[in-house]
Amino acid sequence: MATFISLVNFxxxxxxxxxxxxxxxxxFKxxxxxxxxTVKSMYWTSGSYDLVLVTEGTDQAAMATLLSVGSLGNVRxxxxxxYSADEIKKIIALMP
Structure with a gap:
């Protein structure tokens, strides 16, 4: 499963x-x-973004969910x- 961080604006x-x-x-959940x-966490935030989401799933599941929600017109x-520390270590290990 991949982890995604979504930065959301109203x-x-x-x-x-x-x-x-x-x-x-x-x-949305x-x-x-x-x-x-899977929605791991969701926070309403102040600053440049209005919400931050952490989700896990496949690329296709993430894309389908975000496109569906985006089409409603309330958020972009x-x-x-x-990547977790363990995941990035594995990626770095692939480097020549």
Whole structure:
């Protein structure tokens, strides 16, 4: 399973309906589970991003979940593929 970190911003529509954000988050968790993505943590944040998500699953599950949520028009996201210390050690070991 891959780990993904998603940096999320509300769109104009999303911030207008910010009071619904916790309910949308629960719906997101349900959709993610249905599509094979596990939500490990979710934080509302201050600063450059409005939410940060940590998820685990396949590339396809992550893409399907994020595209589905993005199509609703409340958020935009940037998603990073993340590596644990053990995973990056294995990657580095492959280097010549």
């Amino acid at each position: 769109t104009d529509q999303g911030i207008r309906n910010v009071k619904e954000s916790p309910n949308r988050a629960e719906a 349900g959709l993610a589970t249905k599509l094979g993505l 996201s940037q998603t990073l593929l993340a």
